[in-house]
Amino acid sequence: xxxxxKTIVSRPSGAIxxxxxxxxxxxxxxAPWIAPFDPTAQNADAILIAxxxxxxxxxxxxxxxxxxxxxxxxxxxxxxxxxxAVLATLWGGFAxxxxxxxxxxxxxYSMRIVDAFLSxxxxxxxxxxxxxxxxxxxxxxxxLGFFYGVxxxxxxxxxxxxxxxxxxxTAAKARGEALWPILSREMFPNLSDILLVEGAMRWxxxxxxxxxxxxxxxxxxxxxxxxxxxxxxERGLLSxxxxxxxxxCVALSSLIIGINLLADxxxxxxxxxxxxxxxx
Amino acid sequence: MKKSLLLSAAIAVASxxxxxxxxxxxxxxGYGGSESIDPISPQRFYEAIQNVYSRLxxxxxxxxxxxxxxxxxxxxxxxxxxxFKLRPGVTFHNGNEFTAEDVAFSLMRTQSETIDSPxxxxxxxxxxxxxxxxxxxxxxxxxxHADFPLLVxxxxxxxxxxxxCGGDLDALCESxxxxxxxxxxxxxxxxxxxxxRFDNYYGGAAGVEKMELIxxxxxxxxxxxxxxxxxxxxxxxxxxxxxxxxxxxxxxxQSVPTGRWVGLVMNTTLEPFNDPRVRKxxxxxxxxxxxxxxxxxxxxxxxxxxxxxxxxDQYRAEIECPxxxxxxxxxxxxxxxxxxxxxELFVSDISEGAVKMAEVLQNQAKDAGITIELVQAPSxxxxxxxxxxxxxxATGWSQRPADQILNEAYRSTAAWNETAWNSADFDAGLDAxxxxxxxxxxxxxxxxxxxxxWENGGSFIPVHLNTVRAFSSxxxxxxxxxxxxxxxxxxxxxxxxx
Numbered sequence: 001x002x003x004x005x006k007t008i009v010s011r012p013s014g015a016i017x018x019x020x021x022x023x024x025x026x027x028x029x030x031a032p033w034i035a036p037f038d039p040t041a042q043n044a045d046a047i048l049i050a051x052x053x054x055x056x057x058x059x060x061x062x063x064x065x066x067x068x069x070x071x072x073x074x075x076x077x078x079x080x081x082x083x084x085a086v087l088a089t090l091w092g093g094f095a096x097x098x099x100x101x102x103x104x105x106x107x108x109y110s111m112r113i114v115d116a117f118l119s120x121x122x123x124x125x126x127x128x129x130x131x132x133x134x135x136x137x138x139x140x141x142x143x144l145g146f147f148y149g150v151x152x153x154x155x156x157x158x159x160x161x162x163x164x165x166x167x168x169x170t171a172a173k174a175r176g177e178a179l180w181p182i183l184s185r186e187m188f189p190n191l192s193d194i195l196l197v198e199g200a201m202r203w204x205x206x207x208x209x210x211x212x213x214x215x216x217x218x219x220x221x222x223x224x225x226x227x228x229x230x231x232x233x234e235r236g237l238l239s240x241x242x243x244x245x246x247x248x249c250v251a252l253s254s255l256i257i258g259i260n261l262l263a264d265x266x267x268x269x270x271x272x273x274x275x276x277x278x279x280x
Numbered sequence: 281m282k283k284s285l286l287l288s289a290a291i292a293v294a295s296x297x298x299x300x301x302x303x304x305x306x307x308x309x310g311y312g313g314s315e316s317i318d319p320i321s322p323q324r325f326y327e328a329i330q331n332v333y334s335r336l337x338x339x340x341x342x343x344x345x346x347x348x349x350x351x352x353x354x355x356x357x358x359x360x361x362x363x364f365k366l367r368p369g370v371t372f373h374n375g376n377e378f379t380a381e382d383v384a385f386s387l388m389r390t391q392s393e394t395i396d397s398p399x400x401x402x403x404x405x406x407x408x409x410x411x412x413x414x415x416x417x418x419x420x421x422x423x424x425h426a427d428f429p430l431l432v433x434x435x436x437x438x439x440x441x442x443x444x445c446g447g448d449l450d451a452l453c454e455s456x457x458x459x460x461x462x463x464x465x466x467x468x469x470x471x472x473x474x475x476x477r478f479d480n481y482y483g484g485a486a487g488v489e490k491m492e493l494i495x496x497x498x499x500x501x502x503x504x505x506x507x508x509x510x511x512x513x514x515x516x517x518x519x520x521x522x523x524x525x526x527x528x529x530x531x532x533x534q535s536v537p538t539g540r541w542v543g544l545v546m547n548t549t550l551e552p553f554n555d556p557r558v559r560k561x562x563x564x565x566x567x568x569x570x571x572x573x574x575x576x577x578x579x580x581x582x583x584x585x586x587x588x589x590x591x592x593d594q595y596r597a598e599i600e601c602p603x604x605x606x607x608x609x610x611x612x613x614x615x616x617x618x619x620x621x622x623x624e625l626f627v628s629d630i631s632e633g634a635v636k637m638a639e640v641l642q643n644q645a646k647d648a649g650i651t652i653e654l655v656q657a658p659s660x661x662x663x664x665x666x667x668x669x670x671x672x673x674a675t676g677w678s679q680r681p682a683d684q685i686l687n688e689a690y691r692s693t694a695a696w697n698e699t700a701w702n703s704a705d706f707d708a709g710l711d712a713x714x715x716x717x718x719x720x721x722x723x724x725x726x727x728x729x730x731x732x733x734w735e736n737g738g739s740f741i742p743v744h745l746n747t748v749r750a751f752s753s754x755x756x757x758x759x760x761x762x763x764x765x766x767x768x769x770x771x772x773x774x775x776x777x778x
Binding site for chain 2: 023040041044045047048060061135217218221222223233235236237239240241266
């Protein structure tokens, strides 16, 4: 693990990615203790104050401190999307390894279903499900986990097919080993690295998706400080008070860039080529 | 001679150029495209009907009824019979003559059970309309109403052509034929509805040749459209949007105190709001001055105490409603919620500040142990899908005279009785106020009704708004009056291109 970390930080992009990701996670965890103001406290005498010594990132239309809201803004998004990314990686990874290993008609028919899901306009389906099930983590986590898990499945299944064609898997089959031991002992260890990188990549995309949902009013609800919601609420003021939109955008994009760079560095450190998603 | 001819020709050309412009205003798409061109439809297409049809009387500069299709009116001493003398020589867009028959048709159809118009509750006071002669209509009321002309001043009580509408009192009339300054030439509520100047308009030709009513559901998009020059006019600017236009020479900003309000509605028949103590507890948590400043800016409002009668109305009752957290907690405990209460509030970007108002009340109410969970609904279709469907939701009303708004929103039989307020005493109070001929006594009666709403009603109306509008500097003739009283026929547009 230490060796892996050293390899990651040996590349500038890896160090930046790791730094940004860890920074945001720490900020989210420590926000209640380091934020200078209550992120939901409204102040009629401090509406739309420009960045100053007192309010580093200014205040919003309800007089709330933007810096405190930005610090808190990642908490819900990170928690929800990390949970959804784990879910997507687990089910998508397992299904991908399974279908890539068994092959045949089961795989063929299942992939057509996967193709159908991949061809759907996922944001519309997300909105449909959330409008029926209601906004909130209970609906959003499984919904994001399912839709992004489909893509994980597709990638992992492709990698699994290549692993399944190798001699050691053929030998295991020839020994008469059952499917589960082959999946757990032969396939999974050889695909776990790809799964890790794939999960990290999906996490960053989910962050964008969750923020989009919040922007549209289907993710976080007021007064929760959330980057997407903050952008939605202050977007009409871009030309007069841009700080209310600028800082949440900076926070969101820097976290996404950080996760992407980190995933890339992890992949390279593990000897993976992300273009083909196989060991090189 | 030659010189003066040339000058005349130049003036004629300039005049033609000035009036050959197209005035483009946004249409808010509040009913998601199912708008109706019938003025009394529950889904009336406001921007279109305002320009296509005319009223018997309209609001004058002093706020009182002034002549429109009726030139004069008088009442019997008991104010139960009102005789309207009509303007002669008025024609509809299809050439039909406007007569007292059309007045009788237009007024009586407002009571149709089938149409179920939001005006029904108010206009049910009419017993019948007698056609005295083609230019004289006598309206006989079921009960005395000392301010009856105020009722027909309503922006939806328009005069329709009885013949074109087939004379059917129970059917919506989608002909779009009126006597207004513009005639309907293209109807597309989801896209662009087009109106052409009606050259025979009795008030003189309108200042622009065409109008386009462009569907734009989102206020931010409307602001962007005005900035980009795609439309010429927007209303209901928020406090934060004003600086976008205020110091820009290409735009003019108007701020006008009005009786308009954005509020939150508790359905008085649904739990937990069926207990008046819960309703009052929620209202008591509000610091109205702070709320107004946060949502509308320090100069954008006048505080109110949960009744809809605005400060400029002669019947407004001044009530004190300071924030009282301990009082709210005590009421909640009495109502069986000693540990607080959690409620869902449905909001949308339907009227300026609605979502922010909900957020501010949410923040203020938590001090009394009231948790308000906000549910954001899409703005397009809100009035059909959420409004009057949920237990706690946002609303918005334009300015109306005291009698009209109290009858339209709180009479038990009113179609837009959004709080489901059902009080026989209140209805009797409304009748008594209408029947009282002495002004001071009438004012006292209307005052009692307003106090009753503060004590027990289901509305949260913390402030009445100044309406702030912005429009292109090319426009002229927009008077500083509330939105429903703008006379678009007086609007001119200069400059090239339309």
